[in-house]
Amino acid sequence: MTAAAARGRGRPRREEAAGTRARILTAAREEFSERGYDKTSVRGIAKAAGVDSALVHHYFGTKEQMFEAAIEAAVAPVLDAPDALAGAGPSDTGERLTRYFFGVWENPATRTPLLAIVRSAVNNEAAAAVFRRMVVSQLLRRIAGGLDVPDRELRAELAAAQLVGCAMLRYVIKVEPLASADLERIVARVAPVVQGHLTGP
Incomplete structure (x- = not known):
């Protein structure tokens, strides 16, 4: 198994984690600001941040938890x-x-x-x-x-x-x-x- 596979699909290295989390958070703020809560999706946030949607769930959990963060x-x-x-x-x-x-x-x-x-x-x-x-x-x-x-x-x-x-x-x-x-x-x-x-x- 490769190191990337061991980390899981779309998971960044430890040293990249902080920057990835910040990028997701920035994308989420922009999506919620432009679209409102109902029209914003975890998939849309992931796309805007350039990551897999599983990574958004990994860092923030549900859409409600993402909104709170x-x-x-x-x-x-x-x-x-x-x-x-x-x-x-x-x-x-x-x-x-x-x-x-x-x-x-x-x-x-x-x-x-x-x-x-x-x-x-x-x-x-x-x-x-x-x-x-x-x-x-x-x-x-x-x-x-x-x-x-x-x-x-x-x-x-x-x-x-x-x-x-x-x-x-x-x-x-x-x-x-x-x-x-x-x-x-x-x-x-x-x-x-x-x-x-x-x-x-």
Whole structure:
């Protein structure tokens, strides 16, 4: 048996593995971004990455697991929002969180993959479950953990609902005048509402 056969069909050498995995991940992000969850297939990802589909399964498992790995880096800036609140006083938490959240959406480099993720999550339950799991475990629980008020988890979810709802209308559905409104004007309007959810009576 040759060394290549021993590794299995399409398997790269150990020293090539990291680069192959990264190439598959890049292809997956592009496929999910362009086609959405439903129209993306493991075979399509493999073709775009120039590998056998068995290799995609080897590294990432199911399509759902592939989607989770692909979006992890894309949603990382949003999931880092609790870090942006470090050192914030109780009275400016809402503005700090609102400004950070919209800053991520205003950046074209982070907005494009986020749009693809939100569209996939809206149209497919499997994609929604992945997105929900990441947001709840890595974002909302961390924000709630930093609050010293009753109903911390509910407050964090209401604040997130306010921000995500505004993002959907501004960046996904593009409802006017919100879609073209000045960002500072939006922050001035939304931040006090987010603050009320987080720390209000």
